[in-house]
Amino acid sequence: AGATAAGAPARKGETMVGVPFEGRSTVRVGIIGLGNRGGSMIDLFLAIPGVQVVALCDPVKDKTARAAAKVTAAGQPAPATYTKGDHDFENLCKRGDIDFVYAATPWDWHFEMAKTAMLNGKHVGVECPIALQLDQLWELVDLSERTRRHCMQLENCCYGRNEMRVLRMAHAGKFGDLLHGAGAYNHDLRGLMFDPDYYEGPWRRLWHTRLRGDLYPNHGFGPVANYMDINRGDRVTHISSFGTPSLGLAQYREAHMPKGDPSWKETYIESDRTISLVQTAKGRVIRLEHDVSTPHPYSRINSLGGTKGVFEDYPERIYIEPDHTNDSWGDFSKYTDFDHWLWKEHANPPGGHGGMDYIMVFRLMQCLRVGLVPDFDVYDAATWTSPVPLSHLSIKAKGAPQAIPDFTRGMWKKARPGVDSEKPEEA
Ligand SMILES: NC(=O)c1ccc[n+]([C@@H]2O[C@H](COP(=O)([O-])OP(=O)(O)OC[C@H]3O[C@@H](n4cnc5c(N)ncnc54)[C@H](O)[C@@H]3O)[C@@H](O)[C@H]2O)c1
Missing domain, CATH: 3.40.50.720 (NAD(P)-binding Rossmann-like Domain)
Structure with a gap:
């Protein structure tokens, strides 16, 4: 109704x-x-x-x-x-x-x-x-x-240096018309999830007994959504997800946890790797992956492709015409001109995750202090998180596409600034 x-x-x-x-x-x-x-x-x-x-x-x-x-x-x-x-x-x-x-x-x-x-x-x-x-x-x-x-x-x-540079290059047309992107949370958390002293209790591991989908889509989805102006000119319409068997945590427990540890009461159902495909209203495709229970080096994938070329991260590399035409990857560090103003002003930010945490907090506090529109809002929060329940439903339905709601109720068609902000006068 x-x-x-x-x-x-x-x-x-x-x-x-x-x-x-x-x-x-x-x-x-x-x-x-x-x-x-x-x-x-x-x-x-x-x-x-x-x-x-x-x-x-x-x-x-x-x-x-x-x-x-x-x-x-x-x-x-x-x-x-x-x-x-x-x-x-x-x-x-x-x-x-x-x-x-x-x-x-x-x-x-x-x-x-x-x-x-x-x-x-x-x-x-x-x-x-x-x-x-x-x-x-x-x-x-x-x-x-x-x-x-x-x-x-x-x-x-969304505030990583590479992510912000790719965002500005995308907006400057360096990738041509955007076609596809990918993001992930592929991070081997087995050791931390079974470490009794790392998290406050087993809460994170317990989610692997409850859901089968992408539990943590935001880190991969947020930046790619920004590249494609999701909720600011395009929107994500549906998602199809597939999940592998759930074996990684049980095998890790078998190898490392003493019999009698409380974890032995748990049954893991979360797919070791979830792979989702998301389509946008403009027909673009975004691939999302989630895997925290098998061995591999950390990767958020972070890729973007369009009619003029492609960027891939982990490790960072780029191939865009006319700069690259010999079928081999180019050097992304040559594109520092496209760095976001926040990274030009805070070259060596304090804190973890390569400085992106500080850049995010700095910018958010600036918006609150100066009285600006925030770079992201409740519509972005809901969109970036929607794969959690929807990937679970899709996996249960053998990959059947699930509609992603238009949380903006039609406002997505309006172009507007986001993380690719202008430096405010007052700052
Ligand atoms: N963005 C990132 O890069 C990043 C990195 C790490 C963690 N996280 C997220 O941060 C959150 C916390 O993760 P963490 O690793 O710090 O976990 P943690 O277990 O170390 O910390 C959670 C804290 O919340 C407290 N807590 C639990 N219930 C509470 C309640 N009802 N009221 C107040 N406090 C309560 C616990 O006592 C604990 O100190 C998670 O959502 C995690 O996904 C994000």
Whole structure:
């Protein structure tokens, strides 16, 4: 009932396309989840002028205390801390002195945290994936539109130096008309997933007992979606996924885990490798892969091809006419002229993942401070995450295509800026 574009439920608020932040001299941040990710991302928030970390939440008290010590060591007032169980984040969200909530918790909590932050009037950025069910993605879209709060998937890989350079080259027409791209999360996590001290509990491994699809599409999908202006002139329409047998984790357990370890009670069903094909309204094709349970070197694939040539990453190489015509790969480092302004200004950013985490946080905080439209919004979050539930459904249906909803409800046709931003005057 009330269906609009591409089977979308009727809109309950107003679009968030092109809606700027309010602008403020200081951005006051609350962080939920202070494990591997939250506990290191806090350093980057603290490194950016005009950002104050005012509240922290993690039921593990010593992680919260360690993070709080970082805040005072950075010369800021002691933050409020919330350590009383799994729902204390609700009290953090209720505070009147927070502009932006960052959630870096197990996936199980992302949806609830995004929702609670918005319902309490906060803009929110969540680690990947932002939710795991299609109805939850729609709920986040509706809530963002109703509460007028931005709800963002903090996709750091969109801010990688190579990704941003390829994005600018694509927009400059260096690849001609775009035809295809690929992205992946192929990262051997077997050792970490069975390490009792790395994650806070077995939450990540347990997802391999529940779903068969691409559990982590965002790192590969986000950058390619940007190259193709998905939700900004094109949109993704459907996905077909195929999954291999699930053998990697059980074989790793057999080889490394003592009998009696709690993991022996688990039955893994997640495909070791999921391969998905996504088609766009303009007829382009995007290949996505996910594999965290077999041996191989880290790769997000990160490729883009068009009528004038192709880029492939891991390792980076390029072949575009007229620069290359002899059937052998060219040197991508010759294209630094196309570097994004953020990478020209921050040549050696601090923090992990080659600096892209810092570039992302810097830019997001700049948008909040100056009062700009964010580079990505709830529609991107929902789109980049939609392969989680849809790949699972497609695999169960032997690869049958699943419609990807138009979360923008028709606004995708409008060209508009995204991660390929202009440097703002005020910065
Ligand atoms: N973007 C990236 O490059 C990147 C890198 C690493 C992890 N991640 C993502 O970050 C998230 C966290 O991963 P991690 O490796 O830090 O896991 P982790 O297990 O090390 O940390 C999660 C933390 O959340 C806390 N937590 C659990 N339930 C909570 C609740 N109800 N309220 C408050 N805190 C709660 C835990 O105590 C723990 O400290 C995941 O979504 C993961 O996919 C992203």
